[in-house]
Amino acid sequence: MKSSRFGVSMKEGLLTELDSYISQKGYANRSEAIRDFIRDHLAHEKAAATNQDVVGTLTMVFNHDKRNLAEKLTTHQHSEPGLVISSTHIHLDKHDCLEVIILKGKAKAVRTMADTLSTARGVLHSKLILLPQK
Ligand code: NI
Known part of the structure; x- marks a missing residue:
């Protein structure tokens, strides 16, 4: 499936926290981590909503x-x-x-x-x- 890119802006403090979490967890990069967060969140929401x-x-x-x-x-x-x-x-x-x-x-x-x-x-x-x- 085709991938799309999008930009996300956030406060520096939050980005620093995110980067620290990402490196602790061992994600290769931000994109991989954010994809994981979104999948996890959507799966939980979907299961809860239906x-x-x-x-x-x-x-x-x-x-x-x-x-x-x-x-x-x-x-x-x-x-x-x-x-x-x-x-x-x-x-x-x-x-x-x-x-x-x-x-x-x-x-x-x-x-x-x-x-x-x-x-x-x-x-x-x-x-x-x-x-x-x-
Ligand atoms: Ni007990």
Whole structure:
């Protein structure tokens, strides 16, 4: 397929940060890195915007001292059998836990499950990554 060139202007500080990131990651040049960023972003957006079959990971850090939180999170995961296909729980310190949940299904159902889990009281950080299954 034919390639096209286009110019992008940005503040020097942002460009310096970008170049530093690019060299850390080992990209050959800016074009290769920017193509990768765009592909990655579009794939995520497409998977999130439509109700296609997706796979996803939900990463959460939460405080297990919050009343019944760990139990609530587990109960939610059981509520739609087949949607959560795997999970890993790590005890980070005396109070906090890291849980990575792997989901598979229609984008809408996966997002609803992820929203329910990540908005539970006591969840400190969460990030959902969705990718098209095909
Ligand atoms: Ni734990």
